[in-house]
Amino acid sequence: MINSRLKQSNKRIFSGIQPTGNLHLGNYLGAIKNWVNLQGDIFSIFSIVDLHAITVPQEPSQLKSSTHEVTAAIIASGIDPKSAIVFNQSSVKEHAELAWIFNCVCRIGWLNRMTQFKEKAGKNREKATVGLYGYPVLMAADILLYKATHVPVGDDQKQHIELARDIASSFNNMFAHDDQKDFFSLPEPQILGQATRVMSLRDGTKKMSKSDFSDFSRINLTDNKDDIVKKIKKAKTDAFPIPESETELSSRLEAQNLINIYAGFEEKSPQVVLDEYSGKGFADFKKDLTEILIEKI
Numbered sequence: 090m091i092n093s094r095l096k097q098s099n100k101r102i103f104s105g106i107q108p109t110g111n112l113h114l115g116n117y118l119g120a121i122k123n124w125v126n127l128q129g130d131i132f133s134i135f136s137i138v139d140l141h142a143i144t145v146p147q148e149p150s151q152l153k154s155s156t157h158e159v160t161a162a163i164i165a166s167g168i169d170p171k172s173a174i175v176f177n178q179s180s181v182k183e184h185a186e187l188a189w190i191f192n193c194v195c196r197i198g199w200l201n202r203m204t205q206f207k208e209k210a211g212k213n214r215e216k217a218t219v220g221l222y223g224y225p226v227l228m229a230a231d232i233l234l235y236k237a238t239h240v241p242v243g244d245d246q247k248q249h250i251e252l253a254r255d256i257a258s259s260f261n262n263m264f265a266h267d268d269q270k271d272f273f274s275l276p277e278p279q280i281l282g283q284a285t286r287v288m289s290l291r292d293g294t295k296k297m298s299k300s301d302f303s304d305f306s307r308i309n310l311t312d313n314k315d316d317i318v319k320k321i322k323k324a325k326t327d328a329f330p331i332p333e334s335e336t337e338l339s340s341r342l343e344a345q346n347l348i349n350i351y352a353g354f355e356e357k358s359p360q361v362v363l364d365e366y367s368g369k370g371f372a373d374f375k376k377d378l379t380e381i382l383i384e385k386i
């Protein structure tokens with residue numbers, strides 16, 4: 090039973106997460122941590138999006154257990170099923186139905202601009218499934234099915250939410266009567282916190298991702314103390330001391346990533362973290378970051 094007494098505004102949140110592989114720090118700092126902070130104040134709906142997962146091949150029994158694991162992980166991270174609705178996407182068939190209607194609204198040109206499809210399909214574009222290509226349309230259906238007003242996500246999903254806005258507005262123009270021109274409100278992305286795009290621990294130009302072949306590129310939410318110690322020790326940095334300003338930090342991608350992770354967990358600005366550590370080498374900083382990660386994870 091959702092505690093509606095707490096939900097004071099007209100805002101409504103929807104967000105989703107794929108049940109594939111281990112959840113990692115990027116999922117936590119970019120999305121789940123913000124969901125936890127928002128769920129008490131705003132009517133919130135969170136979905137484990139298994140229909141999205143099958144856009145690439147999945148082993149059915151593995152997908153079933155991953156769906157349970159990801160649900161457990163978000164509850165362990167602080168999502169409270171008494172405060173928010175948590176459900177499995179495929180259990181509500183209307184997601185797929187609305188996606189089909191939106192397929193008949195969305196233009197091919199709009200989908201051709203989606204950078205995530207280009208990255209995921211790579212050179213094998215012709216062999217990618219139609220589902221992978223149309224995936225952002227399903228995402229628009231997820232959000233608009235509940236007339237969500239806000240969508241808390243990591244930075245990588247921003248373009249998909251812009252597409253959901255285009256679909257909503259196009260649908261309104263095509264089908265809504267004069268007195269219902271805002272049948273679907275246009276959802277706003279909420280990209281919150283200091284670590285909106287967590288990068289790989291091995292390569293600061295690449296996003297931290299479940300699919301990176303190296304487990305040293307990410308901290309999984311299931312990692313134990315020893316894993317975290319080893320991974321932060323091995324995390325790539327550079328030979329220079331920690332700088333004084335964010336401008337100096339901006340060209341040092343791996344260093345910037347670690348500072349942002351620290352800032353994300355401590356809910357401080359990166360500048361405050363730099364004020365604390367500037368002039369020091371990475372050894373001290375990494376020791377403190379490791380302690381924070383072990384405690385929180």
Ligand code: TYM
Binds near residue numbers: 107114240284
């Ligand atoms: P998914 O499962 O890839 O990721 C779940 C959430 O984690 C965020 N995230 C990151 N944030 C910061 N740094 C990273 N390295 C990082 N990696 C992942 C994602 O931005 C996301 O918020 N298409 C979505 C799932 C989805 C959805 C929706 C989201 C389906 N329908 C409707 C919002 C609304 C996805 O694949 O997320």
